[in-house]
Amino acid sequence: xxxRGTRRHEKFFLAVLVLLVIVIxxxxxxxxxxxxxxxxxxxNSHFGDxxxxxxxxxxxxSQDGGGTQVGEGALTEISSAELSVHFLELxxxxxxxxxxxxxxxxxxxxxxxxxxxxxxxxxxxxxxYCTDNTLEYVIATHAHQxxxxxxxxxxxxxxxxxSFSIGTIIDFPLTNAxxxxxxxxxxxxxxxxxxxxxxxxxxxxxxxxxxxxxSYALSESVTMNILYQRFYEETTGDENDxxxxxxxxxxxxxxxxTGDLEGDGEQxxxxxxxLPRCKLFKGGHHGSYTASTDALLxxxxxxxxxxxxxxxxxxxxxxxxxxxxxxxxxxxxxxxTDQIYVTSLATDVVAIPKEESETNREVKSWEYTSMNxxxxxxxxxxxxxxxxxxxxxxxxxxxxxxxxxxENRTWKGV
Ligand SMILES: [Zn+2]
Numbered sequence: 047x048x049x050r051g052t053r054r055h056e057k058f059f060l061a062v063l064v065l066l067v068i069v070i071x072x073x074x075x076x077x078x079x080x081x082x083x084x085x086x087x088x089x090n091s092h093f094g095d096x097x098x099x100x101x102x103x104x105x106x107x108s109q110d111g112g113g114t115q116v117g118e119g120a121l122t123e124i125s126s127a128e129l130s131v132h133f134l135e136l137x138x139x140x141x142x143x144x145x146x147x148x149x150x151x152x153x154x155x156x157x158x159x160x161x162x163x164x165x166x167x168x169x170x171x172x173x174x175y176c177t178d179n180t181l182e183y184v185i186a187t188h189a190h191q192x193x194x195x196x197x198x199x200x201x202x203x204x205x206x207x208x209s210f211s212i213g214t215i216i217d218f219p220l221t222n223a224x225x226x227x228x229x230x231x232x233x234x235x236x237x238x239x240x241x242x243x244x245x246x247x248x249x250x251x252x253x254x255x256x257x258x259x260x261s262y263a264l265s266e267s268v269t270m271n272i273l274y275q276r277f278y279e280e281t282t283g284d285e286n287d288x289x290x291x292x293x294x295x296x297x298x299x300x301x302x303x304t305g306d307l308e309g310d311g312e313q314x315x316x317x318x319x320x321l322p323r324c325k326l327f328k329g330g331h332h333g334s335y336t337a338s339t340d341a342l343l344x345x346x347x348x349x350x351x352x353x354x355x356x357x358x359x360x361x362x363x364x365x366x367x368x369x370x371x372x373x374x375x376x377x378x379x380x381x382x383t384d385q386i387y388v389t390s391l392a393t394d395v396v397a398i399p400k401e402e403s404e405t406n407r408e409v410k411s412w413e414y415t416s417m418n419x420x421x422x423x424x425x426x427x428x429x430x431x432x433x434x435x436x437x438x439x440x441x442x443x444x445x446x447x448x449x450x451x452x453e454n455r456t457w458k459g460v
Contacts, residue, residue: 071390083241103226116350116385118442119424119435125175129268129296129432130424131326132175133352135389135439136160138169139414140353141332141362141370142192144168145296145303148175149264155182156303158196158206159354162227164201171420181206182213183262184243187289187305189223198230207234212243214257218288218341219247219278226357248290249278266297268434275307275319276314286331287311293321296425302346304337312342321345325434326423329379331351333371333388341379350385350434352421355448360410364399366454371445373455380459382440386445387438391417416440417448429447 124130132146133223142159150337158168168253172181184207186194190328192444193205199205207215215235220226246258251272254260262270282288289305307315308331317323330337332355355370367373371388379386398409419440425432436442446457 061138067327071445073201079168079257085167094438096122097388098116114349114434117372117426117433117435118208118422119422119437121437122422123286123426123435124422124437127424127435128265128427129294130175130422131294131301131352132171132423133328133354133387133389134168135416136164136196137163139356139359139361139390139392139412140192141169141359141390142195142385143187143305143328143332145354145356146175146329146380147170147270150270151178152264153180153184154185154264155181155206156185156271157187157193157305158194159192161191162195162198162200162205163389164196165201165205166203168196171202172206174208176210180211180213182264184212185292185303185445186215186235187216187291188226188285189221189228189231189288189304190223190306191227193305194231198227198234205234207238211457212241214246214249214262215239215406216246216251216272216290218225218290219249220281220288221279222283222285247278248272252278264294268295273315274318275311276318277311277443280311284308284310291315293324295322297324297430297432298326299326299434300346302348303328304330304342306331306337308334308336309341312337312339316341323347324349326350329371329375329386331385333357333375333394335368335372335374338375338379340378343382344433347382348379349383350387350436351379351383352423353386353388353445356390356392356412356414357388358395358414358454359395359414360395361412364397364410365406366397366459369454376455376460380446380457382385382445382460384446384457384459387421387436387442388445389418389419389449417445417450418442426452 130148133143140160143157145156147154149353160176197207250258253275265296271293277287285307286306289307291304294301300322324346329351333353353371358369393415400408403409418438422437
């Protein structure tokens, strides 16, 4: 009897144990596959962010608690901010880069895309902030039209290099370019040098050669650092990889600009420099799937990513996934932040692949409007730290919350 009773007990406990395991497994499945967001939201709202690993991302911010949401800025604060970084719209439907950095009365202009006639929009915008008509530093990242055409300008629109008094021009040590626009850029650069500008390559800066400097103090707290990457000295078939890279530091804050550097260049950049975590990153190569690789992003872990492009334009591809900003770019950047902002937006897009076109020609046309518009990230000093604020000429909607995104992209980020 006693034996049978013990056996019955054993069977009972075994049954309870099996039941318990099943219940736990079912709960785990429900949590991970069905109710995770709800449970995390509940825990977050009741017990704070530490309740769930990495945060849910609903309130934005990047992983491991370091991320902060950028504050809503005001246009009236920008001129007097200690540091402001402006990503410009370029006055036409073409993708291109132009970034103005203002530190007190010192300005740095990185690139002047996208076409010659962009010079008008750029000069008009820069003049609002550069009141002494002097650009202390100009960086031309690489020889592509969408980065240098505005430096040149056209017969009717004076170029950026002749419109301002230029202090120091820093550009790419190597290029394969044999284009007219590159030749014209060289001419404009030479003219600027004749008027008193200094000219150095990024490699000369890195080597502190002949008066060039690796680091330039823009103010007591802001330093411009030219970074090293191997394509300053090694030739490559990919012109983008010749891009000049620069890190701006302000106290604990870092801001990274890599032009159109691609995966190989980014790998070298990571290996050649002690890159810090970066508050701000200019999305690599206009948000192309070929740049902003994990090798770079995992090191800099950006909190705000600004993309200079005409979102969804068929300018370079008619593959919707790869149009800037590409789905692969968003998937990678989205692991770190949902604070992604884009200058322009393509409208009325017609992009018909060759084989589907009656005339067997590629049909591509589009117009443009502002996405966020001119994007300005600036800093406000709070005790020992510099808080970031965002102001945009059109709106401050995050990329993932735009209509374009909902129709063309998917979000699986933070
Ligand atoms: Zn480009």
